[in-house]
Amino acid sequence: MIILIRKRHVAYVVLLCCFVAGLSAVLWHGNAAFTAAFAPGEEGASPVVVVDAGHGGEDGGxxxxxxxxxxxxxxxxxxxxxxxxxxxxxxxxxTREGDAAIYDPGSATLREKKVSDLHNRVALVNELPGAVLLSIHQNSLPSSPSTRGAQVFWNRQEGAEELASSIQESLNGAVNAGHEKKAAQVPSSVYLMKEITAPGVLVECGFLSNAAETEQLKDPAYQTKLAAAIAAGVLNSDKR
Structure with missing residues (x-):
């Protein structure tokens, strides 16, 4: 009986993976806007989504x-x-694989490391033809501990607003029930988003100033739910 259950479980997982793969293929290849947005650039380079985990190392955010x-x-x-x-x-x-910033070796103070890290992230994005930046962050508003929910911000580059709106719609449906938000233009003070020459969106996944939401954000299952909503927003956008 245990073997039978395990076999059925494996079969279910295989079928589920095939279904997801098929759906992904439809979304990826069947959407004309999607295909056009990711067509090779003038130099033949394939555009890339740059997934940026904000902060890192000594800069914990x-x-x-x-x-x-x-x-x-x-x-x-x-x-x-x-x-x-x-x-x-x-x-x-x-932009980073582990819990470390990407500052230059010669950086000494925390400020120098932060500045160097941001410069290097900008350079990484700007050196990729047709790149699209997807920067992941957490929000905090200690003066309003009940505030919660995921919100997406876009920079001034063409296509960014459409991408942000698509991701926001996906997040509203997945995690923002009762706390729906609208995508907004990122403040000009956000250096990374201002300096890149590519479309960029910044996703504030939740509020660390909200104790209940913090517990959710620490949950691996909830992290996967957030990631799935963000990825779905990218796949459903006209700018991917």
Whole structure:
């Protein structure tokens, strides 16, 4: 009986994977706008979605009341987004693989490391023809601990607003029930989003100032749910 159940379970997983692969193929190859947006550039290079896990290393970003650090959550969600998009056939790369910033070796102070890290992220994106930036972050608003929900911001480059709106719609349906939000233009003070020459969106996955949402954000299953919603928004967008 145990063997039979396991066989059925394996068969179910295989069928599920085939279904997801088929659906991904339809979304990837069957959408004319999708195919056009990811057509090779003038130099024949394939465009790439750059999945950016915000902060890293000494720069932990926002910190929750229980000590949860933003950078680790960003990395966990970014890895899942990268894996899902890769599975769907979307060319992807990441700005960091582990819990470390990408500053130059000569950087000494924390400020120098932060500045160097941001410059290197900008350079990474701008050196990829046709790149699209997808930056993963967590929000925090200690003055309003009840505020919660995922929100997406776009930069001023062509196609970014459409991509942000698609991801926001997906997140509203998946995790923002009762707390629906609208995608918005990113503030000009966000250096990375201002300096890149590619379409870019910044996803604030939740509020570390909200204790209940922090617990959700720490849950691997919820991280996967967020990543799936973000990936679905990318796949359903006219700018991918």
């Amino acid at each position: 926002a910190v929750a009341a229980d000590g949860t650090v933003e950078s680790g959550l960003n990395l966990a969600i970014a890895r899942r987004v990268r894996d899902l998009l890769t599975f769907a056939g979307v060319p992807t790369t990441v």
